[in-house]
Amino acid sequence: MAKIAWPKKVVSARRILKLRKRIERKFVQLQLLLRWPREKIILDKVLQSKSAATVFTGVIGGREVIVKKFWDRELRKHEVSGTQKALSQFKHALRGHRHSVNKFVLGSPKLGVIVVSYENGETVEDVLKQPKQVGRIDLIRLCCEWFNASTQGRQTFERFDGRKMSKELKKRWPSNPNPDDHKLLVALHAALKELAQSLDQQKLCRAPSHPDFAGRNLLLQESKRIVAVDIHRVVNVAVSRSAANFLVSKDSSIQVRSDKSWYGLRLDELKVFLESGIVPKSEIGTFFRYFVGLYTLRLYCHAISSRRGLQLRRQKVKAYLADFEQEKQLALM
């Protein structure tokens, strides 16, 4: 019988990652002590380590903070100054409101380091993974409230560039697609291209808000308040796009029956979300439907290791296409 060698490989990959985190932590710790000797920022854990940035927890004068180090030399300056500007803008927009954003503490454009306040709470993504412990509907309403408060109703309308969108679409192809899914992905691309072209030059609603409005970047405090994190810019986002980002990522790990879903999204929660008015009614069957497809495709393109994960993503694409073919409508109250 052939020998199975994979467990060894898994262990060594984990070790490499651990080692990488340790080196990054030591390196950034040294930079912090040299850049701000009086502040004596002490790093604790690595929360997340990606090629673009590493996120650490730390302490500065007894106060808990989050330290984010951007690795890309080109991006550094913009990320740091952008973060400071964006956090001050959001602080202003949310003044007097129960919802908020994390606070800016220190930043070094040269090093690409940002220090912000540590916020207690659990990410909305994690809370939603324990359905019995929270009122999911209430939580979705809180997130919508955060979004609406952040925009302060400052909506603008801009013509949608279908050709630019087709270009973005072309880039969305998984680096290593499962050969069984080739047909499915071609069909999704074709459906989205058709939709993008049909929407060309139509008016699209935009408002200034979080560039990545999703459960992983929203923390729930004391079951009643949302604090948004991971903000490096205020973007005049397409509201239908932000809504699709939030909803597709919320439902990414659940399987829903076709009669209880709309384009792969859980119907009951989708209706609650849409009641918030974030998405203009005229965009639900047009731009929103398009962006739900785009984020379903993006979700498929993200690297994944588990078989179940891949099956779920495949199911989402199928659900989207099935509803697309039927031009399934959404009955709202």
Ligand SMILES: Nc1ncnc2c1ncn2[C@@H]1O[C@H](COP(=O)(O)OP(=O)(O)OP(=O)(O)O)[C@@H](O)[C@H]1O
């Ligand atoms: N100010 C904060 N207070 C508490 N936790 C935070 C804070 N900022 C970030 N985090 C935690 O660290 C995680 C990663 O941080 P962040 O979102 O900034 O990094 P990222 O690389 O953009 O991650 P992702 O791509 O998953 O959004 C967040 O999901 C959150 O759990």
Ligand SMILES: [Mg+2]
């Ligand atoms: Mg984030």
